[in-house]
Amino acid sequence: MSTSTALRPAVRSILRSSRSNQLPPAFLLPSLFAPKQQCSPFSTSTLNSYPRDNNRERGVSTQRRTGLRQPVSVSKTPLPQPVLDESKRSKVEVDPDHGLYQFFHSKEKPMNTPDEDSDHGRPWCVEELRHKSWEDLHALWWVSAKERNRIATETYERKRIEAGYGDYESEKRDVTVRRTQRAIKQVLTERYYSWRDAENVAKSDPEINLSGKGPIYTPTDFIEDEITQHEAEPSAEPAPKSEAKPEQISTPSA
Amino acid sequence: MSTRVASQVGPKLGRKQIFLPNFTLTLLRTPTQPATFASFIVPLNLNKLDLRDYLWNAYGISVRGVRSYIQQQKVRQDKPGAKRPKPRKWYRPRAIKKMMVEMEKPFVWPAVPESFEDWDKSTFDAAAEGRKEEESVYRWDARMQANKERGSIAEQAKALQSGEDSWKQTPVRDEWEDVGEAVEVEQDVQVPPVQR
Numbered sequence: 001m002s003t004s005t006a007l008r009p010a011v012r013s014i015l016r017s018s019r020s021n022q023l024p025p026a027f028l029l030p031s032l033f034a035p036k037q038q039c040s041p042f043s044t045s046t047l048n049s050y051p052r053d054n055n056r057e058r059g060v061s062t063q064r065r066t067g068l069r070q071p072v073s074v075s076k077t078p079l080p081q082p083v084l085d086e087s088k089r090s091k092v093e094v095d096p097d098h099g100l101y102q103f104f105h106s107k108e109k110p111m112n113t114p115d116e117d118s119d120h121g122r123p124w125c126v127e128e129l130r131h132k133s134w135e136d137l138h139a140l141w142w143v144s145a146k147e148r149n150r151i152a153t154e155t156y157e158r159k160r161i162e163a164g165y166g167d168y169e170s171e172k173r174d175v176t177v178r179r180t181q182r183a184i185k186q187v188l189t190e191r192y193y194s195w196r197d198a199e200n201v202a203k204s205d206p207e208i209n210l211s212g213k214g215p216i217y218t219p220t221d222f223i224e225d226e227i228t229q230h231e232a233e234p235s236a237e238p239a240p241k242s243e244a245k246p247e248q249i250s251t252p253s254a
Numbered sequence: 255m256s257t258r259v260a261s262q263v264g265p266k267l268g269r270k271q272i273f274l275p276n277f278t279l280t281l282l283r284t285p286t287q288p289a290t291f292a293s294f295i296v297p298l299n300l301n302k303l304d305l306r307d308y309l310w311n312a313y314g315i316s317v318r319g320v321r322s323y324i325q326q327q328k329v330r331q332d333k334p335g336a337k338r339p340k341p342r343k344w345y346r347p348r349a350i351k352k353m354m355v356e357m358e359k360p361f362v363w364p365a366v367p368e369s370f371e372d373w374d375k376s377t378f379d380a381a382a383e384g385r386k387e388e389e390s391v392y393r394w395d396a397r398m399q400a401n402k403e404r405g406s407i408a409e410q411a412k413a414l415q416s417g418e419d420s421w422k423q424t425p426v427r428d429e430w431e432d433v434g435e436a437v438e439v440e441q442d443v444q445v446p447p448v449q450r
Contacts, residue, residue, distance in 0.1 A: 100292060
């Protein structure tokens with residue numbers, strides 16, 4: 001592109017002639033320094049000197065990694081270099097309340113030590129859970145399910161990085177959680193059967209109306225107590241609380 | 255309008271209620287993925303919609319998209335627990351289903367601890383190495399492998415040939431040693447006479 005097409009054959013002839021020590025005749029010298037006939041960089045005429053064909057991509061190969069023939073607009077911008085050293089990479093800002101933190105026992109390390117894993121109590125037994133409401137049992141089930149996710153994640157990670165011992169402890173912990181879940185299912189099954197038995201008894205009970213119209217329970221031998229003067233007096237003792245305190249939802253295993 | 259706003263709070267959710275889910279998710283460490291991606295090992299019967307709803311309802315994670323794939327496992331001889339794997343008893347372990355979710359908030363795993371002293375890694379590794387050595391005796395090509403004493407035997411032979419060491423015969427112990435008179439050990443035992 002730098003030399004015009006008109007000049008090139010002349011230069012070529014000079015080079016060729018210099019090789020064979022043949023100088024051009026003196027009367028041709030002015031033609032060498034004559035002003036260029038065509039100055040426009042754009043030309044529709046074919047280039048005789050261009051090799052073979054008009055393929056602009058000739059010689060440009062991705063396989064041979066030749067690069068482009070001409071610089072393009074982004075050539076000035078240096079390519080970004082990958083940061084191979086992990087410590088030099090920019091840190092990702094993580095929300096401290098991110099939900100995925102619940103897949104770990106702590107935010108500092110990806111898995112518990114065997115000591116921490118074995119630091120748990122016994123599973124909930126069926127007798128304890130019989131006194132719990134459905135809401136409590138349901139919450140306890142979800143606590144157990146999340147704990148199992150945590151154990152599975154940490155076991156997988158411990159094996160992946162070959163941290164060492166801890167399989168036995170985490171397996172014991174998992175068994176404890178599964179026992180709790182089994183007890184919950186046992187209690188719910190018992191409740192289901194007792195409810196079904198009660199329904200059968202209620203069908204033959206004259207006091208109970210299962211038709212859906214009117215009150216369900218109409219007691220026949222209900223006698224209103226006569227309020228005696230002795231009982232009507234306000235007692236000094238405070239009345240006992242009718243509602244029991246809702247028990248705290250906590251798992252002994254966690 | 256209000257329903258549309260409510261649906262924009264979280265992902266679009268299913269309406270089927272699951273009260274007692276009985277499966278585990280395993281979160282995987284995937285450092286090559288962007289921080290907004292998380293991968294899980296899930297049970298084979300879980301689908302993308304289930305995982306999206308589970309993560310939103312149980313963990314409060316807003317998920318933009320889920321990709322899933324199933325890894326077929328290699329065929330092996332006999333079950334993994336078998337003591338002596340039977341030949342031509344083919345067994346294929348159950349396939350592993352993995353799902354990758356794109357989250358709205360990025361998450362980075364907790365850093366790997368620098369020392370594994372709490373996990374007693376040195377003992378663990380030594381035990382594994384010992385087990386490997388023990389098992390190598392029972393390999394089919396155990397007799398073709400050079401044993402550990404080979405180097406020592408070669409050294410001793412060299413010493414013999416060069417004359418540094420002389421041949422010492424191992425003393426043969428095929429005779430009784432004379433340690434004195436015979437002593438009756440069970441002197442206080444009364445042996446009953448044999449009844450005939």
